[in-house]
Amino acid sequence: MTLDIVDIAHPRAYPPRISAFTQPFWQGLTEGRWQSTRCTACARLTFPPKPVCPHCWSQDMQWDSLPDEGELYAWTRVHAPPAVFVDEAPYYLGIIDLDGGLRIAVRLLDPASGGYRPGVRMRVVALRYVDGPLFAARAA
Numbered sequence: 001m002t003l004d005i006v007d008i009a010h011p012r013a014y015p016p017r018i019s020a021f022t023q024p025f026w027q028g029l030t031e032g033r034w035q036s037t038r039c040t041a042c043a044r045l046t047f048p049p050k051p052v053c054p055h056c057w058s059q060d061m062q063w064d065s066l067p068d069e070g071e072l073y074a075w076t077r078v079h080a081p082p083a084v085f086v087d088e089a090p091y092y093l094g095i096i097d098l099d100g101g102l103r104i105a106v107r108l109l110d111p112a113s114g115g116y117r118p119g120v121r122m123r124v125v126a127l128r129y130v131d132g133p134l135f136a137a138r139a140a
């Protein structure tokens, strides 16, 4: 299963630094794949991708699909952003508890009328900017 892809007609305001280790994440995201690392010793997922398990310190990690839906834990609307994001304000940020237990911080797409509320079901989407991918979430 792949993420919905939303086209954004401008470059990213603050492109991520992509390392050799995180390159598979960003390449996958370009194709709508939502993945991170899973520890083969204790089987726990981590996000963002990590070369060492933060739970048991194993270095035996492998790529695995992430749950792409979850529940909105909290959100905010940013009106006074860092200078680099001024052109995108106001915008929404949220914390989502993905199904299966991971809690992630993520940009939220503008809500439909009525706005966001904690507990709303959310789905991760891939954002296809003209210079590369990012991700966000919106109501499922």
Ligand SMILES: [Zn+2]
Pocket (backbone or CB within 6 Å): 039, 040, 041, 042, 043, 044, 053, 054, 055, 056, 057, 058
């Ligand atoms: Zn582990």
